Amino acid sequence: MSALAGLRLNCLLVPVVLSVVALGATWGIWWLGHEAATTQDQQETAQALAICTRLRPDGDPRSCRAADPRWTGLAVLSWHGGKVERRAADGILCLTDDNPHPDLVLAAGGTLAWIDRPGLLAAAAPLAMDAQGERHLLYGERPALVPDPSLPLALSALIIVLGGALGWYLARRIYQPVEWLTLEAESALAGRPRLAFERSSKETAALRSSVITLADRYRTERSSGHNPTAGESTGAPR
Numbered sequence: 570m571s572a573l574a575g576l577r578l579n580c581l582l583v584p585v586v587l588s589v590v591a592l593g594a595t596w597g598i599w600w601l602g603h604e605a606a607t608t609q610d611q612q613e614t615a616q617a618l619a620i621c622t623r624l625r626p627d628g629d630p631r632s633c634r635a636a637d638p639r640w641t642g643l644a645v646l647s648w649h650g651g652k653v654e655r656r657a658a659d660g661i662l663c664l665t666d667d668n669p670h671p672d673l674v675l676a677a678g679g680t681l682a683w684i685d686r687p688g689l690l691a692a693a694a695p696l697a698m699d700a701q702g703e704r705h706l707l708y709g710e711r712p713a714l715v716p717d718p719s720l721p722l723a724l725s726a727l728i729i730v731l732g733g734a735l736g737w738y739l740a741r742r743i744y745q746p747v748e749w750l751t752l753e754a755e756s757a758l759a760g761r762p763r764l765a766f767e768r769s770s771k772e773t774a775a776l777r778s779s780v781i782t783l784a785d786r787y788r789t790e791r792s793s794g795h796n797p798t799a800g801e802s803t804g805a806p807r
Contacts, residue, residue, distance in 0.1 A: 573748055580739040588732035592725055599721040603714075610714050611690065615682035618692040618709050622680075628696045628707035630659035643709040645696065646673075662710055663689060676706055688713050746773040750780045757784035760791060 621633040621643075630643035642660030646653050653666045653673070663685065672683040676693030685691035690713040696705045749768035756764055763784070769777050 573744070573751060576747060577744055580744045581736060583739060584732040584735040587735070588728050591728045591732075595721050595724045595728065599718070603716045606714055607684070611682040611684070611692075614690050614692045614709075614711065615680045615694075618682070618694045618707060619680045621709075622694045622696055622707055626697045628657075628705065630657055630707075633707070633709070634659050639711045640709045641711050643707065646693070646706045646708050647703060656705060662708075664691075664708065664710070673706070673708065676708075677704070684713060685710065688715055742770040742772050746770045746777065750777060753784055754780055757787045760788075762788075 617637055617639070621637065622628060624636065625632050628643075628645045630645060633643050634640050640660060642658065642662035642664075644658035644662055644664065645656040647656055648654070653664065653669050655666070670683060670685055670691065672681050673691075673693050675681055677695055680692065680694035682690060682692035689710060691708070691710050693706045693708045696707055698704050745768045749764070750773070753764055756762070
């Protein structure tokens with residue numbers, strides 16, 4: 570039966586390979602979609618903060634939060650000795666004054682938004698110079714998009730079920746009938762009667778017909794005293 574090892578392996582590998590490819594494609598598409606949505610969310614956050622600076626050139630945090638309640642916290646920041654100093658603030662902020670995000674430094678040149686930590690979006694925009702000639706930043710935080718893996722998880726479960734069903738189908742319709750035909754051929758060669766059980770399928774019907782015909786002919790010739798495996802001598806005189 571070692572000759573069937575390759576067929577058995579292929580019946581196993583086909584659903585496994587197809588399932589792995591489908592799972593990879595499902596999660597890859599979901600991840601690309603999530604990355605695109607995150608990028609769009611960052612752009613919208615930066616635009617929202619830029620609108621705040623245009624509506625309120627002084628960057629009053631309370632007024633900006635009242636105009637856009639999606640902000641969990643807003644603050645007017647300035648730099649002193651490499652540390653951030655809060656001039657005015659409203660709401661709850663996760664900002665670390667002595668270790669700010671690198672993008673916060675870059676925001677002095679233009680409005681930027683970034684993922685500060687999982688589930689939290691941060692943005693900063695430069696403000697107009699105040700009466701003392703100092704330039705400050707308006708900094709804000711709001712919740713980021715949280716990825717929802719429910720759809721790819723559901724599709725993954727469906728793919729695994731379909732892969733298992735395909736493996737069962739190949740085993741029932743391809744491997745087991747071929748295995749039975751192999752046993753039947755071995756039974757005929759050993760001089761034993763036909764097997765008491767049978768496994769067949771439409772996919773292997775033609776092969777079954779040929780094997781059964783050969784096996785029955787072999788048994789008939791063997792029972793009549795002929796040696797069905799002996800061929801005619803090519804060089805014997807007539």
